[in-house]
Amino acid sequence: MNYNYTEDQRYAIKTDAPYFLLIGSAGTGKTHVLVERIDYLVKQIKLNPKHILILTTTVNDMYNIMNKLDELLDISNISIFTLEMFALKVILDYEGYNKKFLSKEVLDKIKDDITKEVMITKKQYEAYQIKPSIFMNYKNKIDDIYESYLKTHKVSLNEDFVSYAFKLFSEDKELQNKYHNMYSHIFIDNAQDIYGGNKAFVFKLFDNTQNIYVLGNDDQLMEDIDIKSTYLYDVYLDKNFERKVLVDNYKTNLSILRFASMIEKNTSRLIPEIKYMRQDHFKPNLNILSSEEEIYKEMISTIKQLNEDEIETELFDIAVIVSNEDKPSMIKRLEKEGLLNYIDKEEMIDCDRLVDGLSNYAEDPLIDKTNFLTFMLRTMDELGLDKQTKASYMRLISLYQKISKDISIKNFIIFLQTKSYMKVYQVEPSSVNVLTLEETKGLDFKYVFIKDLTSLLTNQLEQSRKIVYNLLFTARDLVYLYDLKNSNHEVLEELKKIKENWIKISVKKSIYKDIIYIPTNTYLRMEQHHIFEEVKIKYKAYPKLYNELTYLIELIINFDKILNGKETNPNIDIYMQAFRYFIQHTLKVTLDVAFNEKRNRIAGYLSGGSAGGFNMDRDYDYLINQKLLDKSFTISEFKSVHDIYRYLSATHHKHDYEKSVSKNEKDQAKKNIEIYQGLTNRDKIRYYVAVIKLYHALNLNDKHLSLIDAKIA
Known part of the structure; x- marks a missing residue:
């Protein structure tokens, strides 16, 4: 890519500030600035990559950052994780990669089996179940045996990994100091999505000696959470942080920004405005129809027309966003029309046997991307897995190799234990994408169709505006909104008013153009x-x-x-x-x-x-x-x-x-x-x-x- 950044972007890339906050609305290039900042630190400032930690909140965003960085430099020594994955790394580095995480039901059964062994008779066992306090000696013995079992077998409750890692840091200052010394530059992406226990864990990573670089956009917080409770807001108020606000949108067409202007009705926003670079002449595509069947037919007809008429448009650059309930029926309709080859997301798979087999090799320095697959095949043969289990594991291995740029046994175990294979979205060739609201995070497409808009909203007005804002910015060129005539929601009425007053909707024009130019001198996609x-x-x-x-x-x-x-x-x-x-x-x-x-x-x-x-x-x-x-x-x-x-x-x-x-x-x-x-x-x-x-x-x-x-x- 060629980069011609704005002054604010260039400043954010080369700043000397030890604490820096970059706020920007969707499409203003925050991720590109993050990537260029790291490239600048490594190549110009000569920062050792192993001292860099990048944390984000979704698997899609993590792999997006990885892919962009991989185009510029060797990322094998840069730590790039979601918060959950990094927390698990802390746990496993501390307690061993053969650690098992079991459900509450499984752990309750283990404790129950211990109780049956300790209690002498069935009658005593039944009485203990009713009132354990009358058997304090037995209770203490059962608890001791249970705790000993957990330590011996390296077993823990399959709970929130972030909370577990926070507890380890709180109890072991030496462990916490180890990570303070490990990373000199920490980047926190999507800071608006960090609150509660996640925020507490993030604060544990700092000791006032590191350089902290934070990125976020309060309008992209889709949960019903007060922005004032987020890590982004804490940093926003912190006078130690230098701040830059990006308002020049390089990626999104003007027609989409006009619809997105309804976000201005929200109170206490941190970003005052947005400016456009890409001017288009599309009419507002807000379609209010009489029936579900009418919506289906209209959407499918438009998708087919785009695919036939637009030379540069492939099916995989078109997304349809639906509610969780509507997704199966939408998939069937698109499959019937030959517009989709749907591949189900991986279901949760029991990976304990594979993790057990791999944990012995977690420290093996000779295993890398060149021999990873061969090693995995040999390990599965050694475990004596049946064909069905091996086939399930092979799908996970293939997915991991496809999306990861830093392949290692440790990272693969983290990938399995966090169930990241269920959270990453893959664009399939020759196929329209069907997504739920949750799956859109970190993704964008040329054309986006939103079916039954009000079915994706909540009864919280400001939250609903943020949801629509994020849905709109899933599209780069054009968005098609659909809903029923009998649907009622204040946000839908606001969008109707924008459509009615389309020409009067004012969006400021940026003084820049072509901030990030993607060269077209290639026929390969x-x-x-x-x-x-x-x-x-x-x-x-x-x-x-x-x-x-x-x-x-x-x-x-x-x-x-x-x-x-x-x-x-x-x-x-x-x-x-x-x-x-x-x-x-x-x-x-x-x-x-x-x-x-x-x-x-x-x-x-x-x-x-x-x-x-x-x-x-x-x-x-x-x-x-x-x-x-x-x-x-x-x-x-x-x-x-x-x-x-x-x-x-x-x-x-x-x-x-x-x-x-x-x-x-x-x-x-x-x-x-x-x-x-x-x-x-x-x-x-x-x-x-x-x-x-x-x-x-x-x-x-x-x-x-x-x-x-x-x-x-």
């Missing part, structure tokens, strides 16, 4: 880069296949750079002939193995023959029905793999066609060459990416993959 990384992880254990796929990915990336360069070689397509060879040989081997070498179903597909020799729709359905291919890989992408082979083969053999083939074959080859030459650069990239996406979507077991790897020349 971020989601495609994510797929590349996932494919590398998926096939890491199969060296020949891994090397070939990695080479193809590098070719695509370099091809994209060449296509977007100032001078383009007219013969650059020759570099992509490696795809022809790969499809003809490696992909052929792959599907030979998958189909047990029964070529009748996909006969001619990889030999470049005409589509008349086989039924591609039938073959695609077969792969899907046999669960050999994930539905995220579409039929059009399936056909494009065949098409790109034909185009490349015709180009490669064009001189041969002139000598030794029939007129019909010459004409077909010429037509294929003309089709390829007529493709846009973006379409060429999409064709090549489809080959990688096919391997991303294939569901082959270890036996299949080992055989494929052995057969590759």
